[in-house]
Amino acid sequence: MEKTIFEITKMDCPSEENLIRMKLDGISNIKHLEFDIPNRKLTVFHWGGIDDIEQSIRELNLGCKKLVSEQSNQTKFTDITNQKKLLYTVLLINFGFFLIEITTGIISKSMGLxxxxxxxxADSFVYGLSLIAVGGTLIKKKNIAKLAGYFQITLAFIGFVEVLRRFFGNEKLPDFTTMIVVSVFALIANGICLYLLQKSKSKDEAHMKASMIFTSNDVIINLGVIVAGIMVNLLNSNKPDLIIGSVVFVLVIQGAFRILKLSK
Structure with a gap:
């Protein structure tokens, strides 16, 4: 078996990783893929020639450069069972807090929540796509990616319309106490997810790194909502809540377009 290492200069998030996985899906001589997102490296364990694999990666226009190709005696790779259990856990935590925050956000009139x-x-979709990347057909992956992407864009667009309505309308102030309390619990939940991912024996694997990147970003967003809640109270204005809401909606849309790339 051979091991070929590529530098993928534009691979900086889980979307590019999933894009590459789906592009290479079905190439029979690939044994295993290892992604190093922070260093933008892809290691392909394969039998036989690398030309078809390299050509497929280059077609994605992600800045592919073959660094080295050599023989490898490695035969054992990370068991995906534990990865799947861990991804299911963080998926359920994220989806559970989606339900909590959407409910409390509507009740408290907080666009930030x-x-x-x-x-x-959106993170739940990413974790779900990571799970699907472990198995399933290519057409199934593409259909789910397309559904997830358009669904996120639709929700974010509705959110922007509501932000504009509240900005120019005469709305009651959001309940800053609910904003802060719920965001603190969400922060704790994301901290737990990050802890579980970091202590995993397979934390250096592709999907684990991808998940940690997303969860780390969530922690920053949670802190932003907490600060917005404090500012709502201090300034007696709903503008901080609308601003943080707009920022997060932009992030959601960016993530949606990345996911839609997987469906092409």
Whole structure:
């Protein structure tokens, strides 16, 4: 068996990783793929020639450069069973807090919480796509990616319309206490997810790194909603809540377009 290492200069998030996985899906001489997102490296374990694999990667226009190709005696790879259990766990946590935040956001009239709930939902989609990447047909992956992407864009668009309505309308102030309390619990939940991912024996594997990147971003967003809640109270204005909501909606849309790339 051979091992070929590629540098993928534009691979900086889970979307590019899943894009590559789906592009290479079905190439029979590939034994295993290892992604190093922080260093933008892809290691392909394969039998026989690498030309078809390299050509497929180059077609994605992600800045592919073959670094080295050599013989490998490695025969054992990370068992995906534990990865799947861990991804299911963080998926359920994120989807659970999506339900909590969307409900409390509507009740408390906080666009920050509503936007953060959609970000939690977006993460659930990413974890789900990571699970599907472990198995399933290519057409199934593409259909789910397309559905997830358009669904996120639709929800974010509705959110932006509501932000504009509240910005120019005469709305009641959001309940800053609910904003802060729920965001603190969401912060704790994301901290737990990050801890579980970091302590995993397979934390250096592709999907684990991807999940950690997304969860780390969630922690920052949670802190942003907490700060917005404090500012709502201090300024007696709903503008901080609308601003953080808009920022998160933009992030959700960016994530949606990345997911839609997987469906092409």
């Amino acid at each position: 509503i936007a953060d709930s959609l970000d939690m939902l």
